[in-house]
Amino acid sequence: MSVHGPSLCRLLLFFMSLRSTLTPASSHPPHHPCRLTQRTALCNNSNLTSVPAGLPGSTEELQLNFNLIKTLQGNCLQYPSLTTLSLACNNLETLKRNTFQHSKLLKSLNFANNNLYVSYEETSNALKMLPELKSLDLSENKMDEEMAAVLLQNLTSLEYLNLSGNLLQRIDETTFRDLHLLKELDLQRNLLFEIDNAFDNTPKLQRLNLAINHLPCLTDFHMTQLVVLNASHNFIEWFISRQDVNDTFQIETLDLSDNKLLFFPFLPNVSRLRNLYLSYNSVSFYEHLEDNVTYPNLTTTVEFYNTMRNTTNITARLWDDNLHGDISSVEMLDLRGNQLQYFPQGFIRKMPFLSRLRLCGNCLESLNLTLEQFSGSLFELDVSNNRLKEIVTNDVTLGTLSNLTYLNLSLNDLDCGSSGLFFALSSLGSVDLSYNNIGTCLPDEAEASSGSNTASVDWKTTVSLRRLYLKGCNLGKIPPSAFSGMSLTHLDLSDNPELSGQPSIQSLSSTLQHLGLGNTHIGDFDFSDFLNLKSLNISYNSLSHIPASVVKLDVKLLDLRDNKLSTIPSAQAKTLASKLHTVFLTGNPFNCCQTEWFRTFERTKTIHVVGQSDMECTDLLRIHSILHSRLFLCQEETGESMFWYIVLFVPICISLVGILLIVFLTMKPKVIHKSIKKKCFKPTSY
Numbered sequence: 001m002s003v004h005g006p007s008l009c010r011l012l013l014f015f016m017s018l019r020s021t022l023t024p025a026s027s028h029p030p031h032h033p034c035r036l037t038q039r040t041a042l043c044n045n046s047n048l049t050s051v052p053a054g055l056p057g058s059t060e061e062l063q064l065n066f067n068l069i070k071t072l073q074g075n076c077l078q079y080p081s082l083t084t085l086s087l088a089c090n091n092l093e094t095l096k097r098n099t100f101q102h103s104k105l106l107k108s109l110n111f112a113n114n115n116l117y118v119s120y121e122e123t124s125n126a127l128k129m130l131p132e133l134k135s136l137d138l139s140e141n142k143m144d145e146e147m148a149a150v151l152l153q154n155l156t157s158l159e160y161l162n163l164s165g166n167l168l169q170r171i172d173e174t175t176f177r178d179l180h181l182l183k184e185l186d187l188q189r190n191l192l193f194e195i196d197n198a199f200d201n202t203p204k205l206q207r208l209n210l211a212i213n214h215l216p217c218l219t220d221f222h223m224t225q226l227v228v229l230n231a232s233h234n235f236i237e238w239f240i241s242r243q244d245v246n247d248t249f250q251i252e253t254l255d256l257s258d259n260k261l262l263f264f265p266f267l268p269n270v271s272r273l274r275n276l277y278l279s280y281n282s283v284s285f286y287e288h289l290e291d292n293v294t295y296p297n298l299t300t301t302v303e304f305y306n307t308m309r310n311t312t313n314i315t316a317r318l319w320d321d322n323l324h325g326d327i328s329s330v331e332m333l334d335l336r337g338n339q340l341q342y343f344p345q346g347f348i349r350k351m352p353f354l355s356r357l358r359l360c361g362n363c364l365e366s367l368n369l370t371l372e373q374f375s376g377s378l379f380e381l382d383v384s385n386n387r388l389k390e391i392v393t394n395d396v397t398l399g400t401l402s403n404l405t406y407l408n409l410s411l412n413d414l415d416c417g418s419s420g421l422f423f424a425l426s427s428l429g430s431v432d433l434s435y436n437n438i439g440t441c442l443p444d445e446a447e448a449s450s451g452s453n454t455a456s457v458d459w460k461t462t463v464s465l466r467r468l469y470l471k472g473c474n475l476g477k478i479p480p481s482a483f484s485g486m487s488l489t490h491l492d493l494s495d496n497p498e499l500s501g502q503p504s505i506q507s508l509s510s511t512l513q514h515l516g517l518g519n520t521h522i523g524d525f526d527f528s529d530f531l532n533l534k535s536l537n538i539s540y541n542s543l544s545h546i547p548a549s550v551v552k553l554d555v556k557l558l559d560l561r562d563n564k565l566s567t568i569p570s571a572q573a574k575t576l577a578s579k580l581h582t583v584f585l586t587g588n589p590f591n592c593c594q595t596e597w598f599r600t601f602e603r604t605k606t607i608h609v610v611g612q613s614d615m616e617c618t619d620l621l622r623i624h625s626i627l628h629s630r631l632f633l634c635q636e637e638t639g640e641s642m643f644w645y646i647v648l649f650v651p652i653c654i655s656l657v658g659i660l661l662i663v664f665l666t667m668k669p670k671v672i673h674k675s676i677k678k679k680c681f682k683p684t685s686y
Contacts, residue, residue: 033046034055041063045066046549049070051069052236056058061082064086071098072089073099074098078102088111094122104131104132112139117142135158136159143168144171145523148168149316152175156180159183161176163192185208206226208230211255212232212677216236224250226269231255243267246487252274253274254279256278256281257281267324267325284341285340330353357381360382360385368391369618379405380404381406384411388412388418391414405430408434409581410432415437420438423465428465434471435495464485467489477500478500480507483508484504491505494512494517494518494537496519499521500518512530518541519540543560544563544564545565557581558584569597577601577607590616620634
């Protein structure tokens, strides 16, 4: 007999409903606290003590970060499609041997910030069951080098390894002997003081991070395949590459900043180095020591012992140019915070592609651009905070610097002539001349019209200039036409207390977005025309009130520190709160009894009042933090002071008590006498 049409549908529905009725409750998928997104299960911050069951079998990524899992039991991962597992920041101590027997497709494991040092041998047996593991994060697990070597045994497929934040002190060729495919290794924030041939078995390693350790030197550097090496924040005194390697070193970025280098590193003979970071060392050049007349008792050579693990000694001249290695492809050279007094002749010329040169915080007294022959590719030059007194150049040299965009000469001893040399450059966009003595370089209108030959700074010739910083330059009167024709967006004239030049600044009102007039005694400066202004600094100006023209601006950052503001009117406060994102107000003598403006700022969530804990105000008695409004002693709304009520009321009360006491003693002496006799003169019991 056959069943057709609607009868079949009704029969199927009946059997399906009957099956659902008879199915026990235990067969339903258990509840789990995870959020499912496509094939990813997010179970972070759920106070889990074990891997949740009941997730879809197609789950490929499982995140269990910030839980309380201590052990991964066998068969706890019943997800055959799983490729990524993250258990960072748990209490994980042990992985059972058969933990991954149903998840052998895992490629990425994150066990950061756990306690795998407890049962590292058992954990090692579990990891060996993952033939396709590519990425492993074991950072912050309190492991030493022996534990790490055991955990990494037979992980031949590994390409990325993170061991940062552990307790490794000395690693050698056995530590990573099975990691033949490793491409990236992070060893920062350990206790490493020796890395004896540790990377000889990692021929594909391209990125190595050794930052924040205790390495005293890096000698016999021969890792030709390495592209990025970060060895910053160590105690490295020498960096010496192996000189007998004829292959081209692939290294592009070398970071040796924050070490103890005395010499420029001895780089490979042939390399592709593009970025060289040497900031905050003690690097200097010693070519001048070769002068036997001036320094007759100083040696001109240095000996290196056993640099290639043999008994041959190497003797080299301290200033031998060949020891600098190949720097022909360098684009970024960072030498901030060293002890440079000069460059050896021809040193800069060896870098034809140099685009960024940072020399802040050295001991340079002169910069000879003609002799050094800077690259035409240079677009950033920072020589701030040196001892520069002169800059030597000519028209040909300036012509090669046509791409120079950023120039920082601040904190030097430059005069008018040297500081104004660069303003003819066609691409110059940002110039910082702060804290140089160029105040006398600005001619007044009479001198300008008469064509005086006096050396002066003429920044009007740089049409491309957008940012000009002239803080602390002893500026006095600025001619009205000083900035005419310019399109500056940033101008900082702070720390020029004798400044007088409102008309010249007004000529920039249509383009300025950031204006600094701190410590300039601006007085009644009118900001009404600066409609595009987004940041304004008028700190240290003894202002007793905020100029009305400032309140009308649509500024996002306002610096009012160290003025004489006692309060901010409510109307101004509401207007400012609706516009400002950041405001600086510390150092003002605010009145605690007029702080409604502060409550307005507090209620406005979009404004950030910087340094609230340092802001103070004064009430009738003493100085308070402006945050402690409950402690303020202020006047009543009627304007009469509670303080004076207290001052008058307390003496009156004391006087009345004294009078009553005297009257009582005078009128009732017998009562007092009997009371004293009754209490004090009692018969003795013997």
